[in-house]
Amino acid sequence: MENLIRVAVDAMGGDYAPAEAVKGAVAAVKEKENVEVLLVGKQEVIEKELSVCSYPKERIRVVNASQVIETGEPPVAAIRGKKDSSIVVGMKMVKQQEADAFVSAGSSGAILVGGTTIVGRIRGVERAPLAPLIPTKKGVSLLIDCGANVDARASHLVQFAKMGSIYMEHVVGVKKPRVGIVNIGVEEEKGNALVKETYPLLRECKDINFIGSIEAREIPAGAADVIVTEAFVGNVILKLYEGLGATLLSKVKEGLMSSLRSKIGALLIKPALKATLKSFDASQYGGAPLLGLRGLVVKCHGNSRETEFKNSIIQCISFKEQGINEKIGENLKVSNEEKKEG
Amino acid sequence: MENLIRVAVDAMGGDYAPAEAVKGAVAAVKEKENVEVLLVGKQEVIEKELSVCSYPKERIRVVNASQVIETGEPPVAAIRGKKDSSIVVGMKMVKQQEADAFVSAGSSGAILVGGTTIVGRIRGVERAPLAPLIPTKKGVSLLIDCGANVDARASHLVQFAKMGSIYMEHVVGVKKPRVGIVNIGVEEEKGNALVKETYPLLRECKDINFIGSIEAREIPAGAADVIVTEAFVGNVILKLYEGLGATLLSKVKEGLMSSLRSKIGALLIKPALKATLKSFDASQYGGAPLLGLRGLVVKCHGNSRETEFKNSIIQCISFKEQGINEKIGENLKVSNEEKKEG
Numbered sequence: 001m002e003n004l005i006r007v008a009v010d011a012m013g014g015d016y017a018p019a020e021a022v023k024g025a026v027a028a029v030k031e032k033e034n035v036e037v038l039l040v041g042k043q044e045v046i047e048k049e050l051s052v053c054s055y056p057k058e059r060i061r062v063v064n065a066s067q068v069i070e071t072g073e074p075p076v077a078a079i080r081g082k083k084d085s086s087i088v089v090g091m092k093m094v095k096q097q098e099a100d101a102f103v104s105a106g107s108s109g110a111i112l113v114g115g116t117t118i119v120g121r122i123r124g125v126e127r128a129p130l131a132p133l134i135p136t137k138k139g140v141s142l143l144i145d146c147g148a149n150v151d152a153r154a155s156h157l158v159q160f161a162k163m164g165s166i167y168m169e170h171v172v173g174v175k176k177p178r179v180g181i182v183n184i185g186v187e188e189e190k191g192n193a194l195v196k197e198t199y200p201l202l203r204e205c206k207d208i209n210f211i212g213s214i215e216a217r218e219i220p221a222g223a224a225d226v227i228v229t230e231a232f233v234g235n236v237i238l239k240l241y242e243g244l245g246a247t248l249l250s251k252v253k254e255g256l257m258s259s260l261r262s263k264i265g266a267l268l269i270k271p272a273l274k275a276t277l278k279s280f281d282a283s284q285y286g287g288a289p290l291l292g293l294r295g296l297v298v299k300c301h302g303n304s305r306e307t308e309f310k311n312s313i314i315q316c317i318s319f320k321e322q323g324i325n326e327k328i329g330e331n332l333k334v335s336n337e338e339k340k341e342g
Numbered sequence: 343m344e345n346l347i348r349v350a351v352d353a354m355g356g357d358y359a360p361a362e363a364v365k366g367a368v369a370a371v372k373e374k375e376n377v378e379v380l381l382v383g384k385q386e387v388i389e390k391e392l393s394v395c396s397y398p399k400e401r402i403r404v405v406n407a408s409q410v411i412e413t414g415e416p417p418v419a420a421i422r423g424k425k426d427s428s429i430v431v432g433m434k435m436v437k438q439q440e441a442d443a444f445v446s447a448g449s450s451g452a453i454l455v456g457g458t459t460i461v462g463r464i465r466g467v468e469r470a471p472l473a474p475l476i477p478t479k480k481g482v483s484l485l486i487d488c489g490a491n492v493d494a495r496a497s498h499l500v501q502f503a504k505m506g507s508i509y510m511e512h513v514v515g516v517k518k519p520r521v522g523i524v525n526i527g528v529e530e531e532k533g534n535a536l537v538k539e540t541y542p543l544l545r546e547c548k549d550i551n552f553i554g555s556i557e558a559r560e561i562p563a564g565a566a567d568v569i570v571t572e573a574f575v576g577n578v579i580l581k582l583y584e585g586l587g588a589t590l591l592s593k594v595k596e597g598l599m600s601s602l603r604s605k606i607g608a609l610l611i612k613p614a615l616k617a618t619l620k621s622f623d624a625s626q627y628g629g630a631p632l633l634g635l636r637g638l639v640v641k642c643h644g645n646s647r648e649t650e651f652k653n654s655i656i657q658c659i660s661f662k663e664q665g666i667n668e669k670i671g672e673n674l675k676v677s678n679e680e681k682k683e684g
Binding site: 136137148150151182184191192193195215216217218219220221231232233235236237238239240241242243244245246247248249250251252254255256258259261262264265266267268269270271272273274275276277279280 | 492493534582
């Protein structure tokens with residue numbers, strides 16, 4: 001079949017490797033006709049998992065990689081030292097255009113380092129941001145950057161805003177996505193040095209829908225579609241989102257179990273509550289893309305299950321079909337030319 | 343009565359001024375014998391509120407102030423221009439030692455500016471941090487700094503750690519409070535330039551119980567008692583805490599109202615759920631202290647009610663009785679001398 005999109009999947013990454021990655025691959029090729037999955041990792045182990053699944057055989061291939069990068073390993077040393085690891089092998093396939101994208105639930109550090117050093121950035125991109133989708137009251141917002149490169153410059157944040165807008169518009173399907181910069185107040189004169197420098201640059205961007213500063217309080221309400229911030233703050237927001245959600249829900253559960261009356265009530269509300277809270281679960285959108293690379297790299301949660309792997313693979317299809325990288329390259333090329341002229 | 347602790351309260355600040363501030367003052371003098379409250383603001387208005395309350399008359403005094411600083415006013419201009427505002431008059435009383443503390447639910451900006459310019463910092467304190475208590479699974483943690491002065495230096499953060507430890511130990515009553523620095527990973531080599539510079543300085547502090555980096559995910563679980571961070575990140579954490587809590591609870595409510603079955607369940611669980619979630623409400627601890635000033639300034643939420651005002655006033659009593667400022671002054675004096683010797 002022509003125009004088959006090839007997604008390499010790290011079968012060895014994540015808490016439930018290889019089972020859940022393999023199941024996600026199987027589910028993806030069953031759901032979408034135009035995708036081929038290349039499962040990267042220990043061949044024997046993967047084939048054993050596959051042997052109990054039924055799926056269109058011609059669209060899942062196993063690519064052997066004998067090594068595994070563990071979560072605790074120092075990323076740079078791991079990427080350099082483990083040439084036959086599933087992460088290095090999968091990323092090399094993207095670099096050599098044997099795959100369009102790479103999906104992994106493995107070591108975040110290794111994925112971020114490998115993305116830049118193996119896959120490489122699109123010409124004109126200064127830094128490749130990690131941009132997870134986070135759930136909001138209205139749906140979902142893109143939080144960009146949550147990567148490992150802290151102490152960003154204003155020019156990085158401007159590129160994040162542009163890349164994030166393109167992604168939200170063409171992959172998630174939000175028309176004219178509202179771009180906000182995380183700040184400690186909404187007035188333009190507020191903020192730290194980085195925000196004050198970035199704010200006027202964003203206001204000047206004609207190709208994004210910049211709505212100004214947003215306070216962290218407004219993020220869960222869905223006040224912006226693209227939430228621009230440097231990686232330290234982005235990381236704090238992402239982690240606090242996870243931690244606070246878990247703590248609040250455990251508090252609610254504790255309350256439900258505190259008396260006989262409330263236990264009976266809990267049985268009655270369970271299905272409705274489960275359905276509502278599911279809408280606040282980001283895994284339905286798949287993992288976080290690492291944007292601005294020559295190819296796509298998607299980082300899934302360490303605790304990803306079949307659904308997140310499947311949706312991450314499907315995300316890669318939209319990404320490729322919509323020509324996101326071509327759009328990013330074109331946009332930044334124009335911006336850089338304008339800068340030279342200006 | 344001797345040893346009466348005098349707390350000036352801004353009767354004009356907050357969404358429910360003057361009623362809730364006045365009620366809080368009345369509740370405080372009824373609960374505690376050793377406090378005198380000075381209600382600062384428009385005399386006539388305050389006296390009208392007081393006229394319907396019963397309380398020990400000799401322990402509430404009204405101090406007239408004809409002006410009010412509104413929330414939206416530029417703080418520096420407001421503090422300079424409105425010499426007869428409740429905030430300026432109340433803070434001057436602290437400066438002139440006519441009051442031991444000042445409590446206000448008014449403009450955050452004006453309170454922060456006034457704290458430093460009118461009340462003034464303790465000798466040796468480089469910056470006065472705003473340190474709210476945030477609820478956790480285990481109780482409460484001090485988040486220091488959430489003020490308006492961003493782009494902090496490492497030496498500021500070290501002082502925040504020390505002041506925060508003294509406060510948590512002697513006002514909140516946590517023995518050997520665990521001090522953590524907000525970071526994007528737990529390894530020492532992780533972090534932005536500021537965190538990398540501060541980490542070894544905190545490790546060297548003999549008078550605090552430094553437990554290293556904490557990720558934002560761990561904050562709601564109560565992983566540290568004193569959470570050290572610069573004000574931009576602190577502000578993001580504080581605001582996201584509020585915003586995400588509100589959004590998640592509204593999601594839960596939406597789930598409860600979605601079917602007849604769940605509505606009946608909701609009636610049964612309501613009392614238990616309310617009690618559990620109340621334990622996750624920080625207002626029982628009162629407002630946020632602005633530490634390191636010659637006197638105490640406490641910033642309450644704009645939407646504070648009687649209970650938060652009352653608890654803020656009671657907080658001032660512990661603060662004074664425990665000699666927190668003397669302890670801070672002594673601690674920083676010793677640290678500065680050690681620095682000179684070293």
